[in-house]
Amino acid sequence: MDIIGIGYLGFEATDLDAWRDYGPSVMGFGMSKNPDGDPDSVYFRIDDRRHRFAFHPGDVDRLAYIGWEAKGRMEYKQALARFREEGVDFEVGDQALCEMRGVKELIRFFDPVGFQHELFYGQKWTPDSFVPGRRHGGFLANHRGLGHVVLMAPEYSDELEHFLINIMGFHWYGSGAGKGRTGFFRSKLNTYTSHDIAYGHAPGRMGIQHIGLFVSSIRDVGETYDLVKKRELPMMMTLGQHAQDPHVSFYHFTPSGFAFECIGEIEPWHDDGFELNPEVMSVWGHEIVGPILGPSVKTPEEVRDPAFSKKKG
Incomplete structure (x- = not known):
């Protein structure tokens, strides 16, 4: 599969207020605007992508999903064909989920351990738009x-x-x-x-x-x-x-x-x-x-x- 790397990570967190302070003031993350339909989560940027980290309200602190970035639409389609050939069970993300993630298309699936993954392409971005939460030289992403x-x-x-x-x-x-x-x-x-x-x-x-x-x-x-x-x-x-x-x-x-x-x-x-x-x-x-x-x-x-x-x- 023509995968670039991890495009985004999603978590469930018990203390979102702590993240609202820690993300910008310690790590230098930039705050991102919440997508429609998800007003209670916390989204962070580390570059010009719309977001790289999402922290959703939860009863336990845990990793909720890993988003892998396919190079483009054709590579994404080839990956889906590969999953079907191997009998990997996956769910196609609907328009609401794709908009929440800020991507063109995505699928969701589990690895054999039980961690949830997503594969997508076309993540939203705005050139030269990243502003760190504190003085910071930026991230390599x-x-x-x-x-x-x-x-x-x-x-x-x-x-x-x-x-x-x-x-x-x-x-x-x-x-x-x-x-x-x-x-x-x-x-x-x-x-x-x-x-x-x-x-x-x-x-x-x-x-x-x-x-x-x-x-x-x-x-x-x-x-x-x-x-x-x-x-x-x-x-x-x-x-x-x-x-x-x-x-x-x-x-x-x-x-x-x-x-x-x-x-x-x-x-x-x-x-x-x-x-x-x-x-x-x-x-x-x-x-x-x-x-x-x-x-x-x-x-x-x-x-x-x-x-x-x-x-x-």
Whole structure:
């Protein structure tokens, strides 16, 4: 599938007021106008797209959906044909849902773990329109997608890898230096980063662990780091550099219990053409000062969409 990367992410959140403050004042997100029919949610921008993050009212903090961007209409149609050939069950989004997401067309489907995904094309945008919530140099998104997401799964199966590699068409990048079974994957058209999505095995647990966001300069990383420390926000890992990527980053926890990794590129990433097997996760820094799995990782019963359980039942 000709997928660019993650176009948007949607969440259910228990404290939207905390996000209204934290998003602009800590992360530098821009506020986005709510679409018609959804006045109670919070929408954020990080570039000229209409929105990249949506936080909807909910009784539990959880990832609600991942929106993948197909290159265009023909690539989208080819993807639908591929799903039909593989027998993947999907739902075509109606006009109201497409307008809420700000896209031309979309479908919704579940991965074998039970996370809900969407595939779309034609996301609304306005050139040179992004205004950050605070002084900020901007985010690296647009043609590379908004960043990456790491999920925890109660089961890590061959069915999951088949779905990601053979159906979604993602490249397998490796398992990294972490302990346990983990898989890093990147979309077909991604030539900018090592992964768009990763799944870690956490028996009896499920949820979003962190989101990686690329900022325009190391200064943006440092200023965000200072704000996090000034506000005494809980941190997962201090500043450091991973072994597999030429980036500087740190991790801290958000109002919904998952972490943001704020990332600055030291040099552009390139496809090395082989599977790396790093002996250490980071070459310097990244001292672990908080839990690796935050409160966003819960039991599957708490975070799975009930519609997935009905399909499996």
